[in-house]
Amino acid sequence: MLEPTQDHEEIIERVAALDIGKAELVCCVRVPSPDRAGVRAQEVNTYSTMTRSLQVMAERLLDLGVTRVVMEATSDYWKPPFYLLEAHGFQVWLVNARDVRHLPGRPKTDRLDAVWLCKVAERQMLRPSFVPPPPIRRLRDLTRYRTDLVADASAEKNRVEKLLEDAQIKLSVVASDIFGVSGRAMMAALIDGQRDPKVLAQMARTALRAKMGRLEEAFVGRFSDHHAFLLAKMLARIDAINADIADVDARIEAEIAPFAHAVARLDEIPGVGVTAARVIIAEVGTDMTRFPTAAHLASWAKFAPGVKESAGKRKGSGPPVTATPTWPACSARPPSAPGEPTPSSANATGASPAAAAGSAPSSPSAAPC
Numbered sequence: 001m002l003e004p005t006q007d008h009e010e011i012i013e014r015v016a017a018l019d020i021g022k023a024e025l026v027c028c029v030r031v032p033s034p035d036r037a038g039v040r041a042q043e044v045n046t047y048s049t050m051t052r053s054l055q056v057m058a059e060r061l062l063d064l065g066v067t068r069v070v071m072e073a074t075s076d077y078w079k080p081p082f083y084l085l086e087a088h089g090f091q092v093w094l095v096n097a098r099d100v101r102h103l104p105g106r107p108k109t110d111r112l113d114a115v116w117l118c119k120v121a122e123r124q125m126l127r128p129s130f131v132p133p134p135p136i137r138r139l140r141d142l143t144r145y146r147t148d149l150v151a152d153a154s155a156e157k158n159r160v161e162k163l164l165e166d167a168q169i170k171l172s173v174v175a176s177d178i179f180g181v182s183g184r185a186m187m188a189a190l191i192d193g194q195r196d197p198k199v200l201a202q203m204a205r206t207a208l209r210a211k212m213g214r215l216e217e218a219f220v221g222r223f224s225d226h227h228a229f230l231l232a233k234m235l236a237r238i239d240a241i242n243a244d245i246a247d248v249d250a251r252i253e254a255e256i257a258p259f260a261h262a263v264a265r266l267d268e269i270p271g272v273g274v275t276a277a278r279v280i281i282a283e284v285g286t287d288m289t290r291f292p293t294a295a296h297l298a299s300w301a302k303f304a305p306g307v308k309e310s311a312g313k314r315k316g317s318g319p320p321v322t323a324t325p326t327w328p329a330c331s332a333r334p335p336s337a338p339g340e341p342t343p344s345s346a347n348a349t350g351a352s353p354a355a356a357a358g359s360a361p362s363s364p365s366a367a368p369c
Helices: 051-063 079-087 110-122 134-166 181-191 197-201 206-218 225-255 257-267 274-284 294-300 353-358
Strands: 015-020 024-032 040-048 068-072 091-095 308-310 313-315
Touching: 015 110, 024 051, 024 110, 040 051, 040 110, 051 079, 068 079, 068 110, 079 091, 091 110, 134 225, 134 274, 181 197, 181 225, 197 206, 225 257, 257 274
Parallel strands: 015 068, 068 091
Antiparallel strands: 015 024, 024 040, 308 313
């Protein structure tokens, strides 16, 4: 029995697609032909990615009445044209390159890629990736940079521990945190030339003083001036990174102020602290209308394993893997229901074109990963 579907052969009347590189991009525009009804006219031009050239491209798109511009997420090169076109009021869609399958056996050039992307886009066979509004992406830049700084500090602390091991100083065996008040005082004394295990052990404070005997034994090693030089540099770098983290925290505090209520709500969830709440807001924003259900959000964040089925058997369903260390996924990827296969350029998205259009970032207010 034939059943009606939600698919509609609706063509985007005036659409453009960009194939973006570092130095230049290819722009394909498809609009109704002014001479023949029912026929599409096409224009393909190459522009530099410098701002003035992008301005010329935007003006040309405005002259042609283009309403939607589609581009693939190519490294970070998509950001300048995306932001500029967004500022000009275009409906800009960022799409995942995996959704735009190139025809097998077909020659691949930047020009052909732009034309193919434009043809797929005009037939509504793509979904926009989630690109948050400017306030959220500013916050996202800060929280991600903070994550990088914390990772740098952790890496430097690991180097310190390896250096102490090289010098046969077993402080980390006795002290749970060698970078606490006691540990820092002991390492500062080592740098200043103190080598007496008893004197070094006496610098222990609070609960660590109960381990005096083991501390003395831990400081029996071969710590040299070479180790002292390296240790001083490493500790100075850790202090500098911690100072940068404090500065970034202050900036995050200022940027997160408009979302203080959302932070407080998230902080009420067991296991989610203030820092994690800020990261969550920075990654997904506060506008949940972009995700039809909570399951869509979990799938977008890669907390739900994908499902592949063939011949009645499910394959490849494993534990989800987050796309970035920061938290969920930041690669350009549209929200999709758990288990829903990513659509290719040769099939429909599974949602009506109207629904896809409704989930698109609105040109004046939305904009990345």
